[in-house]
Amino acid sequence: MNDNHSWFFTEALMNEEVSQPVVAAEASAPLGLREQSKREVTRRIRAAAVDLLARKPFSEITTREVAQHAGIGEATLFRYVGSKDELLTLAYGDRMDALLDELQSADDLATEAVGAEGAGEWYCARVRSFYEGRAAFYLQDPANAALYLRQGFDMTSAGRARTIAQGDRLIERVRSILAEGQAAGALLSRVDALSVAQNCHGIFIHEVDRTPTRGxxxxxxxxxVHARxxxxxxxxxxEPPL
Structure with missing residues (x-):
């Protein structure tokens, strides 16, 4: 445990009476009620992190602040999350999952409207719409968005697996769109659809990463992103024959 983490625990123990009702309730409740209590505390922690992230950068948020916002003691907070980084995974990760659900639903509706096959540009437009949605989401909170994406490159981050899984989910969707276009004879079949999908995702991550470094x-x-x-x-x- 690092010094900062130890300091968090020391400070939290001084204020532990805030969380004692929750802990006591868990200790004495039947298994079903105990599980409900844990889920409720997790929900409150997640809601607090989401609310605070909407107001300011992650670097300015303290674990004590999240705990107070959730109505629990800081020691109780660390019984549910192992580090401050996990709060970012909880809060931003849920929003990312919801965004991907929304984008996929929109693509499904667009596909139903057009039919099973379209022109080559239509398949490309579907791919671009996913990253246009990602770009709009990024603009809601650029600093935290970049920090969340970087978790996927940090081998020590507890959020790494979730970030990578979300990226893989989008890559697979793009691959399937391109493969559909190839099967329909609208896109070149000699190009590997998975490689293109990975390149598209890499483009987005690279542009997010270099936004602050390049000013x-x-x-x-x-x-x-659109140009690339x-x-x-x-x-x-x-192109269809004339």
């Missing part, structure tokens, strides 16, 4: 305005994220996606996708389109 780019976050508002230009989609303009930059076009370079990947446009050459795949097979």
């Amino acid at each position: 780019f305005e976050p508002s230009t994220i989609w303009q930059r 996606l076009n370079a990947q996708l446009d050459p795949l389109v097979i």
